[in-house]
Amino acid sequence: MVRTWLRGVTSGVPGTRPVTHPMRVLFLLTLGFVAFAGCSSATAPQVNDAASNFSIVVDRPQYTQAEVAQLGIQATVTNTSSDRDFFANVGDGFDSAFDQPTIYAALGTQAVIERRVSGLEWENANTGQMIEGSRIVVLSAGKSYRLMGFIAPKAPGTYRIRLDYSASNDDPSATVYHDYSAAFRVL
DSSP, X not given: OHHHHHTTOOOSSTTOOOOOOHHHHHHHHHHHHHHXXXXXXXXXXXXXXXXXXXXXXXXXXXXXXXXXXXXXEEEEEEEOOSSOXXXXXXXXXXXXXXXXXXXXXXXXXXXEEEEEEETTEEEEOEEOOOTTOEEEEEEOTTOEEEEEEEESSOXXXXXXXXXXXXXXXXXXXXXXXXXXXXXXXXX
């Protein structure tokens, strides 16, 4: 069957013969898969879910939908390390400062407001984009920052804030850490 399907299929290179041997095709497919798997694992960042380098405290344990629509979700994010700076893409791209007092949970940033879908499953509920884009900023040891963000859809449910960050601002393959706020409700 494979031989019938491949009969007459050419490689696209002028002067070459049709691919007719199924073992060659199987070998090439296996080689391609191994090459693809090797590339993706070499470039994918490592993930560490047991970080606990940040305290993320949401301003309120519950919000009404009117409050969320008007004020958004706000929290205080504190780097609890006494001697280690971290870096995250949570800054305002228009502000050229490397250390910004306000950080943002928006589409394309590393601060994510998540909505519980079921059990342990969460989905991104961020909305809004940074008009001038976002940028990597330093989150200095012992320092606190104000986080602001909006959610969509503005639906009742249980939410949390996830902050993704790394110890390096210039290495995209650096280990990515995650810290979370306590859950809060939108009524």
